[in-house]
Amino acid sequence: MTEPLALSQYGWNDSVADRFARNAAELQPARVLSERRGSYALVTADGEIDGSVSGRFRYDAMSAEDFPAVGDWVGVELGEAGASAIIRAVLPRQTQFARPARGDLPGARVVAANVDVVLVVSGLDHDFNLRRLERFMTLAWSSGAEPVIVLNKADLCEDVAGRLADVASIAPGVPIRVLSARDGTGIESLTPLLESGKTIALLGSSGVGKSTLVNALLGWDRQLTKDVREDDARGRHTTTNRELLVMPSGALLIDNPGIRSVGVWDADEGLDDAFADVQAFAAECRFNDCTHASEPGCAVRAAIARGDLAAERLASQQHLAREWAALARRVDPNARANERARWKAIHKSVRNHMKQKYEAGA
Ligand code: GDP
Ligand code: ZN
Numbered sequence: 001m002t003e004p005l006a007l008s009q010y011g012w013n014d015s016v017a018d019r020f021a022r023n024a025a026e027l028q029p030a031r032v033l034s035e036r037r038g039s040y041a042l043v044t045a046d047g048e049i050d051g052s053v054s055g056r057f058r059y060d061a062m063s064a065e066d067f068p069a070v071g072d073w074v075g076v077e078l079g080e081a082g083a084s085a086i087i088r089a090v091l092p093r094q095t096q097f098a099r100p101a102r103g104d105l106p107g108a109r110v111v112a113a114n115v116d117v118v119l120v121v122s123g124l125d126h127d128f129n130l131r132r133l134e135r136f137m138t139l140a141w142s143s144g145a146e147p148v149i150v151l152n153k154a155d156l157c158e159d160v161a162g163r164l165a166d167v168a169s170i171a172p173g174v175p176i177r178v179l180s181a182r183d184g185t186g187i188e189s190l191t192p193l194l195e196s197g198k199t200i201a202l203l204g205s206s207g208v209g210k211s212t213l214v215n216a217l218l219g220w221d222r223q224l225t226k227d228v229r230e231d232d233a234r235g236r237h238t239t240t241n242r243e244l245l246v247m248p249s250g251a252l253l254i255d256n257p258g259i260r261s262v263g264v265w266d267a268d269e270g271l272d273d274a275f276a277d278v279q280a281f282a283a284e285c286r287f288n289d290c291t292h293a294s295e296p297g298c299a300v301r302a303a304i305a306r307g308d309l310a311a312e313r314l315a316s317q318q319h320l321a322r323e324w325a326a327l328a329r330r331v332d333p334n335a336r337a338n339e340r341a342r343w344k345a346i347h348k349s350v351r352n353h354m355k356q357k358y359e360a361g362a
Contacts, residue, residue: 006045007031010244011114011197011252016073016091024075024089032072032113034243034256040068041242042076042085051076051085063107065098066090070243071113071199071254095144097201099262111258112201117193118145121204121213122167124157124178134170134274134316136203139262142270145201148193149176152209154186170313172277181213190217196250201259214255219248222255271324275317281309 010031020029030042030051042051053061053068054077061067068074068090075089095115098108118140122133133149140147149171154160160178167176179186194200194217202210215221222245243256272279278300282290286297292314303309 006043006047008197009246009250010043011199013197015094019091020073020075023091027075027088028078028085030074030076030085030087031244032068032070032074034070034241035068036241040087042074042087044076044078044085046078049078049085051087053087057088061105064101064103064105064109065107067110069096069110069113070256070258071115072110073114097139097143097203097259097262099258109258111256111262112254114199115143115145115201115254116198117200118143118147119150119190119193119200119202119204119213120147121150121152121202121208121210123153123208124151124160124163125153127205127207128157128163130166130170131312131316132205133167134313135320136205137171137174138270138274138320140203140270141273147171147174148190149174150190150202150204150213151176151178152181152213154178155180155183169310171274181209181216184216187213187216191249194247194249194251197252199244199252199254200247201254203259203262206260210255210260214253217247217253218245271317271321275313277309278313278317 007029012029012031016029028044030044030049033041033043033048035041038052040051040053042049051074068087072093073091074087075091076085076087078085093110093113095113096110097112097115098110101107101109103109120133120136120140122128122136137147137149149167151160151163151167157163164176164178177186177189179189181187202213204210211223215223243254245253245255247253281300281303282292284299285292285295286299287295290298290300292298292300300309300314304311304314
């Protein structure tokens, strides 16, 4: 298959081409730039076009997760010139950020797909909070994307070295960058991460400086431009409404309200990575299901007693695990998805049965 030129700018590479060939070879490839109430802005090898999912796709969808999201690679059918594209397939995702869905479908709603590098942003001001950073690291790990910690607002911090040591202690092995997004100091330390074709996203509490960093990385004021354009009420999908943007470096940036508000969701796998230090000790506990409370032979409590592990690390991990379990019980995507799949199968077989009956009788 020849490489679609316009798409290489949007991250098309051998791995995507391979997934495409195996899942949607008969369709045209496209990447989702934004989504608004079921209408998608897409980029194909020929340029940008609006699109929506086919009726068949909607019918077959069993979970909110099946629907295309910003960053997804999809297989489309292009209609007559000027007509919008029909999305028929979503390629398997390499990474994803999701949140509980609101609509009638069970499962999580994906808010960003195929993010390669996630910048976990924290402010070095009075809001700095290690426990909150652990929470975002858990989310970052559970997405599958490669996390990098960005400590912003260095200009407001008296003891950067101390903070760096604290952060390193809760995120062993994770790269950390210190910068000041507002005046641009240290921003160049991100350059090696912003490779052409790589997809980047930012995670972090409100107020840590994500918008400021986004503007610095893009080289233009996204929010300002967006407000002006929206006041103009020009078209549904103006360029500034795109949630997947090409940076001057050639890297791609996903920024949307959804990813800005993802919570601890489906983070069980992320927990093991975010708390790899706790897990390493836990592997040495005498009992496999040790809760590190009062069991004999608990290697985690021993590590805390020796000073090799901070008690707060264990407390954070347990807190996040409980929170996740409560959410999972409330939403239980698998149980509900299975239920829906079962009903669909029943409806389908009834329909086929009726069809056969009437066709035979006709
Ligand atoms: P967001 O909510 O994460 O998007 O945060 P914003 O980008 O809106 O920033 C929140 C506030 O922090 C704004 O007043 C910014 O001007 C300020 N800010 C962002 N980066 C820096 C920085 O590096 N240093 C200082 N002193 N303030 C910053
Ligand atoms: Zn234990």
